[in-house]
Amino acid sequence: MTDATTTRIPGDLTAGGTKKRVRVNGSVIVMGLYLLFLMLPIYWLLNMSLKTNTEIVNSFTLWPRSFTLDNYRTILTDPSWYMGYVNSLIYVVMNTVISLAVALPAAYAFSRYHFMGDKHLFFWLLTNRMAPPAVFALPFFQLYSSVGLFDTHIAVALAHCLFNVPLAVWILEGFMRGVPKEIDETAYLDGYSFGRFFTRIFMPLISSGIGVAAFFCFMFSWVELLLSRTLTTVDAKPIAAIMTRTQGASGIDWGVLAAAGILTIVPGALVIYFVRNYIAKGFALGRV
Amino acid sequence: MDKTVNQKAWFLVLPVLILVAFSAVIPLMTVVNYSVQDTFGNNEFFWTGLEWFEEMLNDDRMWGALGRQLMFSGIILLIQIPLGVFVALNMPKKGFWASFCLVFMSLPLLIPWNVVGTIWQVFGRVDIGLLGHTLAALGIDYNYTNDPFDAWVTIIVMDVWHWTSLVALLAYAGLQSIPDAYYQAAKIDQASRWKVFRFIELPKMMGVLMIAILLRFMDSFMIYTEPFVVTGGGPGSTTTLLSIDLVKMALGQFDLGPAAAFSLMYFLVILLISWVFYTVMINLDKREG
Numbered sequence: 001m002t003d004a005t006t007t008r009i010p011g012d013l014t015a016g017g018t019k020k021r022v023r024v025n026g027s028v029i030v031m032g033l034y035l036l037f038l039m040l041p042i043y044w045l046l047n048m049s050l051k052t053n054t055e056i057v058n059s060f061t062l063w064p065r066s067f068t069l070d071n072y073r074t075i076l077t078d079p080s081w082y083m084g085y086v087n088s089l090i091y092v093v094m095n096t097v098i099s100l101a102v103a104l105p106a107a108y109a110f111s112r113y114h115f116m117g118d119k120h121l122f123f124w125l126l127t128n129r130m131a132p133p134a135v136f137a138l139p140f141f142q143l144y145s146s147v148g149l150f151d152t153h154i155a156v157a158l159a160h161c162l163f164n165v166p167l168a169v170w171i172l173e174g175f176m177r178g179v180p181k182e183i184d185e186t187a188y189l190d191g192y193s194f195g196r197f198f199t200r201i202f203m204p205l206i207s208s209g210i211g212v213a214a215f216f217c218f219m220f221s222w223v224e225l226l227l228s229r230t231l232t233t234v235d236a237k238p239i240a241a242i243m244t245r246t247q248g249a250s251g252i253d254w255g256v257l258a259a260a261g262i263l264t265i266v267p268g269a270l271v272i273y274f275v276r277n278y279i280a281k282g283f284a285l286g287r288v
Numbered sequence: 289m290d291k292t293v294n295q296k297a298w299f300l301v302l303p304v305l306i307l308v309a310f311s312a313v314i315p316l317m318t319v320v321n322y323s324v325q326d327t328f329g330n331n332e333f334f335w336t337g338l339e340w341f342e343e344m345l346n347d348d349r350m351w352g353a354l355g356r357q358l359m360f361s362g363i364i365l366l367i368q369i370p371l372g373v374f375v376a377l378n379m380p381k382k383g384f385w386a387s388f389c390l391v392f393m394s395l396p397l398l399i400p401w402n403v404v405g406t407i408w409q410v411f412g413r414v415d416i417g418l419l420g421h422t423l424a425a426l427g428i429d430y431n432y433t434n435d436p437f438d439a440w441v442t443i444i445v446m447d448v449w450h451w452t453s454l455v456a457l458l459a460y461a462g463l464q465s466i467p468d469a470y471y472q473a474a475k476i477d478q479a480s481r482w483k484v485f486r487f488i489e490l491p492k493m494m495g496v497l498m499i500a501i502l503l504r505f506m507d508s509f510m511i512y513t514e515p516f517v518v519t520g521g522g523p524g525s526t527t528t529l530l531s532i533d534l535v536k537m538a539l540g541q542f543d544l545g546p547a548a549a550f551s552l553m554y555f556l557v558i559l560l561i562s563w564v565f566y567t568v569m570i571n572l573d574k575r576e577g
Contacts, residue, residue, distance in 0.1 A: 026378070027379075030374070030375065031375070038395065040418065041407045041408060041411045042407065044407070045411075048410065056416055057415075062418075098307070102303040102304045102307050103304065105301070105303065106303065108300060109300035109301050112294075113291055114291045114294070115293065115294060116295060123566065126566065127562075128308060130506045130558045130562050132512075132531055132534070133510065134512055134530075134531035134538075134551075135552075136315050137539060138544075139314075139319055140311075143315055158310070159311060161308070169304065223398065223399065223401050224400075224401070226512055226513060230539070240401075243403070254416065257406065258410070261406055261407065264400050265399050268397075268398025269395060269398070271398065272395065273391060276390055276391050
């Protein structure tokens with residue numbers, strides 16, 4: 001049908017071409033302004049991280065006049081600083097693995113079968129995504145203290161499952177709905193067991209969905225602070241919480257604060273770069 | 289897709305149930321427990337019934353926070369949804385520039401929330417921030433630590449900066465799924481740009497837009513870290529949103545009973561509003577499928 005329409009109205013298409021060029025220019029301006037709005041605050045932080053504190057406080061400069069990497073050196077040579085990044089990455093990766101491992105079978109069940117209370121269960125799972133972390137901060141603190149998991153990576157990873165598991169189930173269910181059921185049935189007829197079918201055939205089919213779900217789990221676990229700060233003191237303290245200590249007796253160490261901020265953006269930027277081709281479909285949670 | 293009835297599917301859901309029971313039901317029961325008891329310390333509790341709920345319902349502090357929260361979420365949705373759709377309509381459709389825009393637009397989404405707060409706290413400062421300094425140079429009296437209006441503008445602009453891309457990316461995904469034939473048909477009918485948007489693009493985006501509205505509502509309603517870092521709930525309590533107030537009460541003053549009652553009502557409000565969005569979304573899904 002597409003071909004027929006294209007061949008029938010060639011004149012119209014060229015007319016549209018000139019019109020399109022005008023619209024593209026407008027779009028370029030809109031996108032340029034929007035990206036400028038997004039990048040300016042980040043640029044300002046980067047700018048600050050490359051200045052000395054004297055320059056930051058005493059003069060207002062649009063780019064670093066006395067260029068320095070000292071702020072980064074402070075962070076990358078001090079274990080109490082850079083271990084924060086390691087801690088954050090450990091619990092984020094643990095959380096992503098746990099969330100996906102439990103969400104995959106559940107999402108399969110929701111996408112393929114009717115069972116007693118399935119709709120209620122699905123909504124109940126989603127309600128956990130709606131639970132404000134502020135409500136859970138104190139009970140979590142008591143729960144994990146009482147089972148001896150306080151200040152461990154696994155405690156933060158499990159706590160973040162509260163909002164990441166429902167999200168992972170939701171995303172994966174969307175992607176799995178797109179896989180025709182005949183594939184399952186054929187595989188079972190061919191004598192595949194459920195486990196082998198799931199890992200050998202089904203998971204490769206929804207690999208982009210798994211990637212997107214992992215991306216979202218990574219994202220929400222990486223950016224969360226309230227729970228991870230409440231559940232840790234020393235050993236598993238995330239970088240975001242360590243940043244608060246730049247407020248010393250002699251005022252705020254702006255340069256180091258900015259450098260630490262810039263370094264927290266790096267892992268996210270790397271992850272985005274790798275999944276850039278899936279982002280658009282992924283953000284729709286597989287529902288387009 | 290028609291699904292088969294299979295009660296054994298419960299076994300597949302079991303791991304999720306156990307995990308969520310551990311990380312959601314137990315803590316929630318703790319909250320319920322606190323909300324109906326009082327203590328004089330030493331782990332001695334006694335039953336108070338619904339006293340805390342009554343106290344909180346008669347407390348101006350909670351109503352104030354709820355009012356500010358509803359205003360915040362309302363403004364956020366009113367700005368971000370149209371702006372996100374507008375940005376999505378202007379994004380390049382494919383090629384290098386599409387990837388370029390996607391990568392840079394996603395960047396704010398992956399910045400830890402307190403860093404987002406820090407960025408804007410610094411950016412808005414009159415002495416060392418680009419925004420504050422520029423506004424001061426233009427002769428605009430801007431000070432987000434003293435002026436409630438400026439504080440509100442700052443946290444709203446911050447949230448728009450932080451989350452509009454999410455709406456835009458969702459809307460973009462919706463737009464990408466529209467076949468070219470639709471646009472060609474519209475061209476033959478000589479439909480105006482507005483009509484193309486109203487009758488082709490908007491209906492196709494409805495499903496993902498509902499997800500966007502649901503996610504944005506939930507997250508803006510539970511927002512804590514970003515405004516806390518920027519304004520600390522001040523000046524006075526003019527930017528004290530529900531979560532900020534709750535954390536102050538529970539972890540700061542350790543008023544367990546009232547805080548627990550507050551928590552439950554807070555959770556109920558979110559649930560109620562989200563349920564409405566969710567039902568609408570499911571019905572839209574059904575109509576399409």
